[in-house]
Amino acid sequence: MKQPSSEPIWTKDFILVVLVNLLIFTVFYSYITVLPVYVLDGMDGTESQAGFVTSVFLLAAIILRPLSGMIIDRFGQKRIAIISVTLFTFSAFLYVFIDNFYMLLALRFFQGIWFSIITTVTGAIAANIIPKNRRGEGLGYFVMSMNLAVVIGPFIGLNLIGKVSFSNLFLLFSIFALVSIFCCLPLKVKEVKGSTSFAFTLSNMFEKKVLPIAIVGLSISFWYSSVISFISVYAHSLNLMDASGYFFLCFAATMIISRPFTGRLFDRVGPGIVIYPSILLFSIGLLMLAFTSSSVMLLLSGAVIGLGYGTLLPCMQTIAIQSSPANRSGYAIATFFTFFDTGIATGSYILGILVTFSGFSNLYLLASIFALISLYLYPWSRRKSKSGANNPASAIH
Template identity: 40%
Template structure:
């Protein structure tokens, strides 16, 4: 029996569009604080607001994006969001004060939040059900590659040619995201809603959140809190260990392991189910964090990168796939928005808390206790996802049996 096609033109286009979006995001993530400190003479706390406001605006807009997708269609919302993202990328040449930069970062976050939500919704529609885990894994891999390429490209260009060239390059890459997004065919009927209906948003809880995705979103948030300690502080930890020469290769190794493992882990998810993949991935993530707390050589540091890449790099797309699978077809966009919003909250909250904690304890101690925090995630996943799923299946089975004990036809 032939498998349904996965690598279609639309799948490649939306994955490419997402890749270019995240390359731009990571380029600006690592360079804007430096730009604010050096060019605008901002304080470190003011520079930190540049990242915070971007994330906050992305979180705010995602629930509304789900409503706009239902009203206008995915293709229209995608193009509008990517145009906003491109325009904002070009406008970085304009601000001459911190407050102007903060307003721009908030505006840019809106485009990013909309675009990442709608690309997730599109990919959920075009991946065949029988290859859902495999397809979501490859899609998430595009973001992981961007996480490696973006910071390296942004810092290299800024150091060699300055902020102006770096911003122009960001705009070019954002333009590539728009081109790739425009190549997506789509099969939606033209919308009958007027433009002004974009302001007619619903503020009821079930319009802003997809409740079927909440359990796995909470699990993802639980893990994102500890993952933020790696994302935000791994380079600082490397300097503390006097391993700064290999620090830049941490996420390179992470991505290579991700690339090598993705063809297998996604297929195993589809073949054996989520639980068979999630629990070993949690253990690998925990072992990687434990070893990270003990490393003293470059080779050990990079070996840990591979373990964390295999562990967390498998968990993230698996959680996204679960969020999509549990949502009704018409609510998949809202499910993606719910998952990503809570995940981003975990990253933002985690970075803030970790910054406070490391003023009291060392990074090695932080990562040591972080490994046990990750292991506690086994119980969180079991209670919120696996056990609740089992209870629901038992309830549905009992509902299908009448009082004589005979099943309904």
């Protein structure tokens, strides 16, 4: 059993980068909640147009992810963090003036570019700040800020829609983004020297040592997309809309409560003892959704999914970083989230088609079964990573 490091995790710089991540993801999830309603009510758009405003944003993020590592290496982590957060904030203010659907799509794509780079560079900064022997625990806290944003963003959006104008809502989101700039400016970042070339080759855009765990991440995010994309519609079909607003609150509660314990267990014993039970819990939570008929069952499934999925994401991100050299942390995070975002985007589309034939209960039943494939993919990824390691520094510890 590994001995825990005495070095602190919650330093000033770590708190600042967590706040940047929390604010950016809060704005992101607020838009996901508000923009479809804005397209339908404020622009008299269609349901397909409402869905497309999220798809084009994710498309930009997926396209730019592979380039993020090179950009960060070329210009430095702090400089890119400040530039990307500033341009993300600038684009946030532009929503106040947009009243044309195609201009909105262009703005979404533009903002998606900077979102992709921000979320890559903040992960790399956090990984470099956290003591090496406490990365599982530290990155768990960092990723928890993303999961908290899943609750905060939609809560703000859903509670203010209809009470204030869309322009004032967009202005509020812009202020959140603006605060993230002030959190970013005092950050002290120890730059890790990497390549400064812009060679557009697969080996330079992706960190190949991360590919095995990235494939596991894609398989998890594909089925998780059934939750973030359809939970509100599913709850509506069950006449449980009042309870659905608390689904992600239960999700976040179990994730927060379990995070210190699972993070320390990851660091001291190893990832397997955390990941295998988490995959099972994720599957059980999806199974519970398939048989949900009451508010209690819906909220309980949210708690179980939060415990499973909320633990898996930081664990997989930690493995991605540990499996790559220190000077490739940006590439590692970019590679992992390229696959992860692709899983959510393709899952939302494919499962959206599937649900029209199967219904929601059968969809979640299917998701619960196929999520268990990760029980076989994870040990495969470990074997693949170890067999592909050329030196001790590249191995997963």
